[in-house]
Amino acid sequence: MMKTAIYSKLQKKIISVTLLVSLAPLLLLGVTIYYQFARMYRTKVQEQLQYRAWAQAEAMDLFLKERTAILAAMADTHTFNEMIEEKILGSIFSVMNVRAGAFVDLGVINNAGQQLAYVGPYELRGLNYYQQEWFGEVMSKGIYISDVYLGYRQLPHFIIAVRRQEGQNPWILRATIDPAVFGALVRSAQVGKTGDAFIVNEAGVYQTRPRFGGQILTESGLDTRLFGGSTSLMELKTQDGVAMLYAGSWLKKHNWLLLIRQEAAEEMGGLFTTRNVEIAIILSGILAIVLATVFTTQLMVNQLRESDRRMNGLNAQLVQSDKLAAIGKMAAGVAHEINNPLAVILQKTGWMEDLLQTEDLKSSENLDEFKTSIRKIEEHVERARKVVHGMLGYARKMEPRLEDVDINDTLKQTTSLLNNFARINNIVIRTDLAPDLPILASDQAQLQQVFLNLISNAIDAIGKNGVVQISSIRSEDEVHISISDNGRGIPEEAHKKVFDPFYTTKQSGKGTGLGLWISYNIIEKMGGTITLASKEGEGTTFTVKLPIVVPEKK
Numbered sequence: 046m047m048k049t050a051i052y053s054k055l056q057k058k059i060i061s062v063t064l065l066v067s068l069a070p071l072l073l074l075g076v077t078i079y080y081q082f083a084r085m086y087r088t089k090v091q092e093q094l095q096y097r098a099w100a101q102a103e104a105m106d107l108f109l110k111e112r113t114a115i116l117a118a119m120a121d122t123h124t125f126n127e128m129i130e131e132k133i134l135g136s137i138f139s140v141m142n143v144r145a146g147a148f149v150d151l152g153v154i155n156n157a158g159q160q161l162a163y164v165g166p167y168e169l170r171g172l173n174y175y176q177q178e179w180f181g182e183v184m185s186k187g188i189y190i191s192d193v194y195l196g197y198r199q200l201p202h203f204i205i206a207v208r209r210q211e212g213q214n215p216w217i218l219r220a221t222i223d224p225a226v227f228g229a230l231v232r233s234a235q236v237g238k239t240g241d242a243f244i245v246n247e248a249g250v251y252q253t254r255p256r257f258g259g260q261i262l263t264e265s266g267l268d269t270r271l272f273g274g275s276t277s278l279m280e281l282k283t284q285d286g287v288a289m290l291y292a293g294s295w296l297k298k299h300n301w302l303l304l305i306r307q308e309a310a311e312e313m314g315g316l317f318t319t320r321n322v323e324i325a326i327i328l329s330g331i332l333a334i335v336l337a338t339v340f341t342t343q344l345m346v347n348q349l350r351e352s353d354r355r356m357n358g359l360n361a362q363l364v365q366s367d368k369l370a371a372i373g374k375m376a377a378g379v380a381h382e383i384n385n386p387l388a389v390i391l392q393k394t395g396w397m398e399d400l401l402q403t404e405d406l407k408s409s410e411n412l413d414e415f416k417t418s419i420r421k422i423e424e425h426v427e428r429a430r431k432v433v434h435g436m437l438g439y440a441r442k443m444e445p446r447l448e449d450v451d452i453n454d455t456l457k458q459t460t461s462l463l464n465n466f467a468r469i470n471n472i473v474i475r476t477d478l479a480p481d482l483p484i485l486a487s488d489q490a491q492l493q494q495v496f497l498n499l500i501s502n503a504i505d506a507i508g509k510n511g512v513v514q515i516s517s518i519r520s521e522d523e524v525h526i527s528i529s530d531n532g533r534g535i536p537e538e539a540h541k542k543v544f545d546p547f548y549t550t551k552q553s554g555k556g557t558g559l560g561l562w563i564s565y566n567i568i569e570k571m572g573g574t575i576t577l578a579s580k581e582g583e584g585t586t587f588t589v590k591l592p593i594v595v596p597e598k599k
C-alpha cells in the first residue's frame with residue numbers, strides 16, 4: 046500500500062515536470078504567435094480600410110472636379126445672352142451629360158436671383174433664388190458646391206454653381222447633380238455583409254443614403270471632428286454595443302467626409318478563424334503530449350515496480366538462506382556437545398537396569414517404579430539422540446559426494462520404502478516420471494533423504510485416505526521433481542517457517558522439525574531450489590529444482 050503510494054507519487058512528479066517543461070513553451074509560443082499575427086492582421090485590415098476610404102474620397106473628388114470643370118467651361122465659352130436661349134442651354138445641357146453625366150438640370154440665374162432659363166424635369170423657370178443660401182455663396186466665391194438640401198423641388202439634391210462676370214452684370218450657371226448616381230458611386234466602396242459607405246457633411250448629416258440605419262438628410266449622430274487629418278480610423282460602438290470600424294477621408298473639393306464602416310467582428314473574421322485553428326492545433330498537441338507522457342511514465346513506473354518486486358523477492362531468499370546457514374552451524378555445534386553426555390546417560394541407564402536384577406533391589410517395593418522410570422529415561426534419550434543424529438548427519442554430510450544419480454530410480458526406491466506405511470493408511474502413491482531425464486552428477490543418499498522427508502511429510506499431512514503424486518520433468522537445464530498431496534495444506538503465514546529448524550506441528554515426540562531444514566540445505570548446496578505451493582485444506586506441492594550437471598565421461 047505504502048509502495049503503491051510512492052509509485053503513483055513518483056509518476057505524478059514525472060508527469061507534472063514533463064508537462065510543465067513541454068507545455069509551457071508550447072503555450073508561450075502559441076500565444077506569442079497569435080498576438081504577433083493578430084497585430085499584423087489588425088494593422089493590415091485597418092490599412093486596407095483606410096486605403097479604401099482614401100481611394101473612394103479621391104474618386105468622389107474627381108467626380109465633383111470633372112462636373113465643376115465642364116460647368117465652368119460652358120459658362121466661359123458662352124455669353125449670358127446665348128445662355129438664356131433655352132435651345133442653346135438645352136444643347137449645352139446634353140453636351141454636358143454626354144461628356145460627364147449625372148446632371149439632372151441646368152439653369153441660368155441673373156444677379157437678382159431670377160432663374161431666366163432652365164432645362165430639366167422640374168418647373169423651376171422664373172423662380173427667384175435670391176434668398177437661398179447657395180446664391181450668396183456663389184456670388185461671393187465664384188464656384189460653389191452645396192450640401193444636399195430639398196429646395197423648391199422638395200427632393201434631396203445638391204448643386205454646382207459657377208458665376209460669370211459680363212461687364213457690370215454677374216450671372217450664374219447652375220447644375221443639379223443626380224443624387225442617385227452620386228450615391229451609387231459612393232456605395233460602390235461598400236463590401237461584405239456589414240460594409241457601408243456614405244458621405245456626411247461637417248454637421249454629421251447624411252449626404253448620401255447609408256446602407257444601414259439612416260436616410261439622406263437625417264442626422265448620423267457622428268461627430269465629424271473626431272476624424273482629423275485627411276484620412277483617419279476609428280473604432281466606435283453602436284447603441285447595441287456592436288464595435289464598428291470607421292475609416293474616414295475628407296474630400297478636398299468640399300467639406301464632406303466619406304466614411305467606410307464595417308463591423309469589427311467581420312473585418313476580424315479571418316483572424317478568429319486563424320485563432321480557432323491555432324487553438325485546435327495546440328489542444329491536439331497538448332493532448333498528444335499528455336497521452337504520451339502518461340503512457341511512458343506508466344510504462345516506466347511499472348518496470349520499476351516489477352524490478353523492485355523481484356529485488357525484494359531475492360532479498361527475502363537471501364535472508365532466509367543466511368539465517369538457515371547460521372542456525373545450522375550453531376545447531377551442529379550444540380548437537381556435538383550433547384552427543385557425548387547422551388551416550389553416558391544411556392550407558393549409565395543400562396547399568397542401572399542391570400543393577401535392578403540384584404537380590405536386595407529386586408525385593409524393593411518400588412521395583413516397578415524404578416523400571417518404568419528407567420524405560421522413560423531410555424525413551425527420551427533415544428529421542429534426543431535422534432535429533433542429535435539428524436543434525437550431526439546433516440553436518441557431516443554438508444559437502445555432497447558426486448556420483449551418477451538416476452533421479453527416477455532414486456524416487457522409486459524412496460517410494461518403495463514408504464509404500465507399506467502408505468497402504469495401511471489407505472494412501473495411494475502415484476508416480477509420473479519423465480522417461481528422458483539425464484543422469485546427474487549428484488549425491489544419491491542426500492537426495493533420498495530429501496525425497497523421503499518430502500514424501501513422509503505428504504503422507505503425514507494426509508493422515509488417512511488420499512493421494513500423493515510424485516512427478517519429474519525435464520525443463521531446459523533443470524530437472525523438476527514435485528511431490529503433491531491432497532492433505533490439510535499449509536497456512537500462508539507458515540510458508541516461510543516450515544524450513545526453520547525445529548519448526549513442527551506434529552505432536553511432541555513425533556516430529557523433530559528438522560526434515561525440511563535439512564532438505565533445504567542439501568538442495569541449496571547442490572545449487573538447486575526447493576519451493577512450496579499450498580492451499581489450506583486442499584493440499585500442498587513441494588517442488589525441487591536441480592540444475593542438470595552431467596557426470597564426466599570416465
Ligand SMILES: Nc1ncnc2c1ncn2[C@@H]1O[C@H](COP(=O)(O)OP(=O)(O)OP(=O)(O)O)[C@@H](O)[C@H]1O
Pocket residue numbers: 498502503506530532533534535543544548549550551555556557558559560561562585
Ligand atoms: N506436505 C505437507 N503438508 C502439510 N504440512 C507440511 C507438509 N510438509 C511439511 N509440513 C509442515 O512443516 C512442518 C515441518 O516439516 P519438517 O519436515 O521440517 O518437520 P516434521 O515433519 O514436523 O518433523 P520430522 O521431519 O523430523 O519428522 C511440519 O510439522 C508440518 O507442519
Ligand SMILES: [Mg+2]
Pocket residue numbers: 498501502556560561
Ligand atoms: Mg518431516
